[in-house]
Amino acid sequence: MEVKTIANLATTIATTATNQAVGVAVLKKAMDVQASSAAAMLEALPPATGVNNPPHLGQNIDITA
Incomplete structure (x- = not known):
């Protein structure tokens, strides 16, 4: 391999690692x-209000319907 090829490969690897780190940082900030x-x-949101049903409602379950 030539020195120029090795230098280009090292630069590419460093750039890729930097790009990934920036991408992760941006993703974390967005989250x-x-x-x-x-x-x-x-x-x-407004606070939930209680249900104002009459006392006889909700006490029985019709299981024969």
Whole structure:
């Protein structure tokens, strides 16, 4: 092999490793932003209200229907 070929290969490997590291960092940041957005959306939801059914509803199950 020529020295030029070895140098090109080393440069390519280094560039690929750097590109992968940057890609992983961007992916992690995007996941953090999505998690933050989801948490904000959940915080914005109004609190759940209790069910105002009469006391006789929900006490029996009709198993012969």
